[in-house]
Each structure stands twice: as C-alpha cells, then as structure tokens.
Amino acid sequence: xxxxxxxxxxxxxxxxxxxxxxxxxxxxxxxxxxxxxxxxxxxxxxxxxxxxxxxxxxxxxxxxxxxxxxxxxxxxxxxxxxxxxxxxxxxxxxxxxxxxxxxxxxxxxxxxxxxxxxxxxxxxxxxxxxxxxxxxxxxxxxxxxxxxxxxxxxxxxxxxxxxxxxxxxxxxxxxxxxxxxxxxxxxxxxxxxxxxxxxxxxxxxx
Amino acid sequence: xxxxxxxxxxxxxxxxxxxxxxxxxxxxxxxxxxxxxxxxxxxxxxxxxxxxxxxxxxxxxxxxxxxxxxxxxxxxxxxxxxxxxxxxxxxxxxxxxxxxxxxxxxxxxxxxxxxxxxxxxxxxxxxxxxxxxxxxxxxxxxxxxxxxxxxxxxxxxxxxxxxxxxxxxxxxxxxxxxxxxxxxxxxxxxxxxxxxxxxxxxxxxxxxxxxxxxxxxxxxxxxxxxxxxxxxxxxxxxxxxxxxxxxxxxxxxxxxxxxxxxxxxxxxxxxxxxxxxxxxxxxxxxxxxxxxxxxxxxxxxxxxxxxxxxxxxxxxxxxxxxxxxxxxxxxxxxxxxxxxxxxxxxxxxxxxxxxxxxxxxxxxxxxxxxxxxxxxxxxxxxxxxxxxxxxxxxxxxx
Numbered sequence: 001x002x003x004x005x006x007x008x009x010x011x012x013x014x015x016x017x018x019x020x021x022x023x024x025x026x027x028x029x030x031x032x033x034x035x036x037x038x039x040x041x042x043x044x045x046x047x048x049x050x051x052x053x054x055x056x057x058x059x060x061x062x063x064x065x066x067x068x069x070x071x072x073x074x075x076x077x078x079x080x081x082x083x084x085x086x087x088x089x090x091x092x093x094x095x096x097x098x099x100x101x102x103x104x105x106x107x108x109x110x111x112x113x114x115x116x117x118x119x120x121x122x123x124x125x126x127x128x129x130x131x132x133x134x135x136x137x138x139x140x141x142x143x144x145x146x147x148x149x150x151x152x153x154x155x156x157x158x159x160x161x162x163x164x165x166x167x168x169x170x171x172x173x174x175x176x177x178x179x180x181x182x183x184x185x186x187x188x189x190x191x192x193x194x195x196x197x198x199x200x201x202x203x204x205x206x
Numbered sequence: 207x208x209x210x211x212x213x214x215x216x217x218x219x220x221x222x223x224x225x226x227x228x229x230x231x232x233x234x235x236x237x238x239x240x241x242x243x244x245x246x247x248x249x250x251x252x253x254x255x256x257x258x259x260x261x262x263x264x265x266x267x268x269x270x271x272x273x274x275x276x277x278x279x280x281x282x283x284x285x286x287x288x289x290x291x292x293x294x295x296x297x298x299x300x301x302x303x304x305x306x307x308x309x310x311x312x313x314x315x316x317x318x319x320x321x322x323x324x325x326x327x328x329x330x331x332x333x334x335x336x337x338x339x340x341x342x343x344x345x346x347x348x349x350x351x352x353x354x355x356x357x358x359x360x361x362x363x364x365x366x367x368x369x370x371x372x373x374x375x376x377x378x379x380x381x382x383x384x385x386x387x388x389x390x391x392x393x394x395x396x397x398x399x400x401x402x403x404x405x406x407x408x409x410x411x412x413x414x415x416x417x418x419x420x421x422x423x424x425x426x427x428x429x430x431x432x433x434x435x436x437x438x439x440x441x442x443x444x445x446x447x448x449x450x451x452x453x454x455x456x457x458x459x460x461x462x463x464x465x466x467x468x469x470x471x472x473x474x475x476x477x478x479x480x481x482x483x484x485x486x487x488x489x490x491x492x493x494x495x496x497x498x499x500x501x502x503x504x505x506x507x508x509x510x511x512x513x514x515x516x517x518x519x520x521x522x523x524x525x526x527x528x529x530x531x532x533x534x535x536x537x538x539x540x541x542x543x544x545x546x547x548x549x550x551x552x553x554x555x556x557x558x559x560x561x562x563x564x565x566x567x568x569x570x571x572x573x574x575x576x577x578x579x580x581x582x583x584x585x586x587x588x589x590x591x592x593x594x595x596x597x598x599x600x601x602x603x604x
Contacts, residue, residue, distance in 0.1 A: 061353075069351045070378060082353040082380075108282075112364065114320075114354075114382055116492045116521050118505055146294065147391075148366065149313050150282060176494040176532035178354055180380070 037101065039191040042094050043167070046107075046186035048076040060087040070182045072108050072150050077184035080171035081121065084178050091168040093130070098162035099192045105138065105155040105167070107186040111145050113179035119144035121172065121179035125153060128166040135165065143179040150184075157188065245305065248294040248426040248447035250315070250393055254287050261310075267293045268424040268448075270305060278307045287312040292393075292426060294447070316366045316377060317405040318391040321433060323363050331379075337363050338388040339437040340407055341373050348376045355381030360536065360577075369405050384534040384579050386565070386594045387430040387442060387490070394446070397421040402444065404429055409441040416488045418457060418509055418518050419446030430490065432567065442488045443518055455509040461523065464502045471562040472498060478506055482514040489517045493593045494532040496525025497583055498563065530583040533590060539576050539597070550589075553578050557589045564592040571597040 044054030048066050057065045059080075065088055067079035080088040096103055107125070115121060119142030127135045138155035145151070157165075167188070171181040249268025255261060261280050265272045265287075272295055274280065287293065294311040321338020331350055335342045342365055344350075355361050362382050367374040369392075392405025402409045402421070409429055411417075421427065426447040431439040449457055462479030472491055476483040483506055485491065491498055498504070503524040508517040537554020547566055551558040558580050560566065572578075582592040 063353060067351070069349045069380070079351075079353075082351065112366075112380065114385065116490065116519060117507065118521050118523065120495065146311070146313075148316060148318065149294075149311055152282065174495070178383070180351075180353075 036194045037191050038194050039102075039189055042096065042103075042188040042190045043092060043186055046188070047074050047184060048078055049074045051076070055090050055092050057091075058089045060085065063088065065090055070110065070112075070180075072110070072182075072184035074184075077182050078169065078186075080123065080169065080181040080183065081173045082178055082180040084173055084175050086121075086171060086173040086178065089168055089170045090183075091128075091166050093164060093166050094188060095164040096157060096161045096190060097192050099195075100158060100161040100190050101193065102191045103157040103161060103188065105153070105157050105186075105188050107153045108150045108184050109141055109153060110148060110150045110182045111141070111143060111179055112147055112182075113143045114177040115143040115179055116177070117144055120174050120177065121181075123169065123171045123181040123183070125155065126168045126170065127157065127160060128168055130164050130166065132166065135160070141181070143173075143177075244308070244449075245297045245299060245451065246295065246447075246449045248292060248313075249422075250424040250426075251287055251289055251291050251293050251312070252424070254289055260286065265293070265307070265310070267295050267310075268426075269422060270295075272297055272305045272307045272310070274307050274310060279309045281309070281311045285312065291315050315368070315393075317369055317374065317393075317407075318364065318366055318389070319374075319407075320364045320382060320385055320389040321362065322388075323357060323359050323361055324437075326357065326359055331357070335363075335365075335376070335379075337365050338390070338431075339433050339439060342367060342376050342379075343373060344376045344379060349378045351378070351380040353380070355383060357381045374406070384536060384581060386581060386596075388433050388439060390429040390431065390439070391426065394421050394423055394425050394427050396423065402427075402429075402441065407439065409439050409444075410434075411441050411444070414486065414488050415441045416443045416486065416516070416518050417446070418444065418455065419448045420450075420455070421446050422448070435568075443490065445518065455511075457507070458510045458515055459505065459507040461503065461505050464498065464500050464504055467498070467500060476517075476520075478504060483508070483517050483520070484511075484514055485517050485520065490519045491593075492519065492521040493525075493583065494522075494581075496522045497527045497591065497593070498522050499525060499527055501526040527583075530585045530591075532581070532593075533584045534579070534581045536577065536579045539572065539574055539578050542572060542574060547572060551578075551592075551595075553580055553595075556580075558582065558595070559589055559591045560595060561591065565594040567594070567596040569597070 052066050061083045065078055065080055066076055068075050069079050071077040078090055121143040122140055124140045125138045129135055139153050169183055173179055247268055251267050253266035255263030261274050265274055292313040292315050295307055296309040297305040297307045300306050319338050324336035326335045327333035331344050335344055362384050364380050364382050365376050366378040367376050390404055390407055395403040401411050404427055428445045429441055430443040431441050434440055465477040467476055468474030473485055476485055502522050505521040505523055506517055507519040508515045539553055541552035543549025547560055577598040579596045580592055581594045582590040584590045
C-alpha cells in the first residue's frame with residue numbers, strides 16, 4: 001500500500017457567497033466555522049435610487065411612493081401618505097439564510113405634518129410571511145415626531161433566518177390633518193459564516 | 207473549623223463594608239442624577255468641537271455652552287454638525303453648573319412657513335412666490351409636492367426654506383389643506399413687547415399674544431399668527447423651544463376629559479379631569495377629530511399658573527358628539543343669517559352652521575359675495591358645523 005501511487009486529495013477552500021453579498025470590507029470578521037464571517041446587503045434598491053426596482057407598492061390614493069421630494073441621500077426616497085385616509089404600502093420579499101448569525105434592518109425616516117403634536121397618523125415597519133400574514137411589527141413612528149428631522153430605525157430580523165419573508169412599510173392617516181412620511185436608506189445587513197466546501201480532486205497514478 | 211468560619215464571616219464583612227462604601231454613594235448619585243430635572247432647548251449651533259475630538263467637547267447652542275461626552279446620544283451620528291445648523295438639546299446641570307448633554311439632535315437650518323399662497327409665477331414654478339405674506343424664491347432645485355393640495359393662489363402651502371442674503375429660498379414646497387392660522391418656525395433674532403423677528407420674518411406682538419417659554423436670541427420658536435390685510439403677521443401664540451426647570455411659566459401637557467365648559471362659547475374657564483384650564487382667544491382649540499363638548503377627551507398644552515393651566519393648545523382626541531368628518535373648503539358666501547353671524551350660512555353651496563363656539567375671523571368682511579374659508583365637522587346630512595371661518599381679505603389674492 002505504501003508503494004502504491006499516492007492518491008491525494010487536495011483540499012480546496014471555496015467560498016460560497018450568497019446572492020447580494022458584496023461587502024468585501026465587512027468580511028473577514030471572526031465568527032464560527034473557520035473563523036470568518038461575511039456580511040452583505042439583502043435588500044435590493046434600499047435607497048430607492050433605481051425607482052421601484054425590488055419594491056412593490058400600493059397606495060389608496062394612487063400615488064407613486066418613490067419620489068424626489070425629500071431624499072435623505074441621493075436623489076430619491078420613499079414618500080408615503082401625505083393625504084387624508086391614506087393607506088400606502090411598500091414591500092420587498094427577502095430570504096434570510098439559515099446560517100445567519102446577525103440580521104439587522106436599518107432605515108431613516110422623517111415627517112411633515114398638519115397634526116397638532118398628537119400621534120394620530122402612523123408609519124409601521126412589519127414582517128409578513130410569504131402569504132402576506134403579519135408576523136410582527138418591528139417599529140412604529142407617528143405624527144407626534146419632530147418635523148424635518150431624519151431619525152434612524154434599527155430592528156433585528158435574526159428570528160426569521162431560514163425563511164422567506166416580506167418586509168413592509170405601511171403609512172396610515174386618519175380623516176383629517178394629513179402627515180407625510182419619508183423613508184430612505186433602508187438596509188438589511190446579514191452576516192453569516194463563510195462556508196468551507198471540500199472538493200474531490202483527481203490525481204494521476206504513476 | 208471555628209477559625210475557618212470566623213475568616214469566612216470576616217471576608218463577608220469586608221465585602222459588605224466595601225459595597226457600602228463604594229456602592230451606596232454610587233446609587234445615591236444615580237438617584238440624584240435621575241431626580242435632577244432636565245433642561246431642554248433648541249437653537250442655533252454657534253460652536254462645534256473641531257476634529258479629531260468631534261463630537262466630544264464643548265458646543266455652544268443658543269448662547270449656552272453644552273458639554274457633549276461619551277454618554278451623550280447624538281443624532282444623527284453619521285453626519286457632522288456645522289456652525290449655523292440647529293440643535294435640539296436635552297441636558298442636565300452638573301454640580302459645577304455645567305450643562306451635560308444627554309441627547310442632542312442636529313437639524314438642518316430650515317425655516318418652515320405654513321400659509322396661504324398670495325402670489326406665484328404664472329408659468330412654471332420658478333420665480334417669486336408670496337406665502338403667508340412673505341416673499342419666497344423658488345428655483346429649479348426646489349422640490350415640489352402637490353400631493354396634499356394644488357399649489358394655486360388662494361390655497362395653502364408649507365415651505366421649507368433657507369434664509370439667504372436675498373431672502374427666503376425654498377428648498378421644498380408642498381401643498382397643504384386650509385389651516386386656521388399661519389405658522390412660522392425659525393430662529394428668534396430679536397424680541398420685544400411689540401414685535402419679534404423670527405428668521406427675518408416680522409411678527410407683531412400684542413397683549414393677547416400667548417408666549418410659552420422665555421425668549422432669547424438664537425432659540426427656535428414656533429409662531430402661530432394671523433395674516434393681516436396689510437400683509438403683516440399678528441402673533442397669536444409664540445412657543446419658544448426652551449424649558450428650564452427653574453424658569454417661569456412651567457410648561458404642562460396632559461390628557462383628560464372635559465367636565466365643564468364656559469356658558470357661552472369656548473373662551474373662558476374649562477375643567478378638564480378636575481383641572482382648571484383657561485382658554486383665551488389665542489388658544490388653539492383643534493377640533494379636527496371631534497367637537498369640544500362636555501365629555502370630549504382632550505390633550506391640553508400650556509403653562510401652569512398657580513393651580514390653573516393657561517392653555518396654548520387643546521386638541522380634541524375623541525368627542526361624544528355624533529360622528530362626522532372634518533372638512534375644509536373655500537368659496538363665496540351666498541347667504542347669511544338675519545341679525546348676526548350666529549346661524550346657518552350658505553357657503554359654496556353648503557350649509558355652514560356658525561355657533562357661539564365658531565371662531566370667525568375678519569367679521570367686518572362678512573357679506574354675501576365675499577370669499578370665506580371654512581373648517582368644520584360635516585354631519586351625515588351635509589351640514590357643516592363650523593369650527594372656524596375666515597373671510598377675505600385676510601387671505602388669498604388681493
């Protein structure tokens with residue numbers, strides 16, 4: 001056996017990179033497995049710079065919810081409500097990898113309103129299942145907020161790893177004194193261990 | 207064995223003693239810190255710490271030095287504040303008198319005005335506009351939204367503007383519903399018994415003007431005003447963005463149920479959940495969600511004066527009166543009641559019921575053919591119980 005040509009198996013580490021994982025700078029952080037973690041953006045067009053790409057929208061009043069009226073960065077942002085009896089929704093389907101070790105949703109929001117210091121009108125970020133049933137409300141803002149100040153949102157979506165879910169932004173106003181809700185720079189940064197794959201290699205016998 | 211137990215007890219005693227010496231004062235300090243009232247104000251940033259220390263160090267906001275340390279929650283963290291921007295500060299006073307910022311929100315220096323459009327370019331949006339009696343320049347970079355209302359002369363708009371050497375330059379302009387009062391949000395540049403200047407906009411002050419908070423140059427203020435026939439603004443309410451625990455006119459806000467109202471009209475003494483609330487002609491009584499009657503649930507904002515509250519704003523949250531929807535419209539007065547203003551009016555084809563609780567502005571212009579703006583609750587039968595009526599020429603094209 002010792003004189004037999006050695007059949008060697010060459011170990012090759014190959015990185016299997018999930019879709020949209022493009023953040024090289026965020027990679028190579030200590031984690032599980034071989035000790036490396038890669039992080040990447042899971043949302044498409046979170047800054048709305050490519051119009052409605054990646055997002056589905058519905059508006060009770062028929063408004064286009066992607067607007068250049070008040071972007072936080074770039075030239076476009078989401079602009080929900082702004083009329084009485086508004087029910088405006090923007091949503092995007094996302095799949096969170098089963099091996100995710102963190103999954104953080106961030107976004108920025110601001111308002112302009114005619115409401116008098118009371119939170120009658122609301123903007124809610126929610127997670128729905130693939131059938132559109134509500135799983136959880138992540139965060140809610142209302143018309144009592146400070147006008148014209150971009151404020152951050154942060155929510156943990158790790159509970160939904162391994163699932164395909166819908167992220168939804170929904171603005172509802174009542175019958176008087178409308179509120180504009182602006183949202184921009186939405187991001188879902190997911191981190192997962194790099195996967196190590198052992199590939200068999202043929203070695204020629206002498 | 208006995209010696210071992212003795213050593214154990216000795217160790218426990220030492221630990222307890224150390225805890226008492228170190229832990230108790232610490233808890234006490236925390237308790238004192240928690241009990242120490244907050245100071246809140248908003249104004250112009252005049253000094254910002256330079257890099258590389260930024261944001262840590264001494265800031266100057268509205269003439270006050272504020273220390274930003276590692277414990278300060280700064281918003282937003284992603285952008286660098288610059289001199290001339292605005293900041294909203296929540297701070298506590300340290301034992302040595304220094305103000306330690308707990309929360310500091312940096313805001314763009316954007317003046318906000320809500321008011322009627324008196325004039326606008328005839329073609330396109332670029333050019334000079336008159337909004338709430340103020341000249342506002344709209345250029346090609348100004349963002350426009352007509353989602354809330356069309357930007358036509360006579361309609362209302364909200365403008366977010368920069369103050370430049372040439373006047374107000376609109377950054378964003380959006381159409382809004384008719385409002386009862388003009389609003390201006392900006393920086394106090396000067397103030398006196400007869401007039402204030404807010405971001406270059408002059409406001410006439412009279413004895414009836416409600417002033418909430420102590421004014422100072424560089425503080426922000428939200429002004430509610432009436433646009434006068436000559437284009438000037440008469441201040442109704444001035445809400446200064448400053449609250450110091452030791453200051454006069456401590457602000458107060460609470461929710462409650464209206465237990466009694468004045469015999470006639472809304473002006474006078476209310477009782478809201480056992481508290482006396484004084485409502486004057488300058489108090490905003492927002493009835494967009496329901497009419498103010500006994501049993502209404504309200505949110506009240508004002509200041510404490512002895513055992514009474516002087517109300518600046520009352521918002522009806524819920525009302526036991528039959529439902530309806532709040533409507534706002536504008537049109538010609540077609541009919542007036544005989545012998546006074548109380549009764550049913552016809553405005554733009556609708557029946558408008560004016561009661562003792564209705565605020566009627568510019569009553570001297572009330573005549574058939576005049577243009578009126580109406581805000582009120584429309585019942586199922588179409589009759590509008592007016593909350594406010596404004597009659598030209600207080601607004602619109604002249």
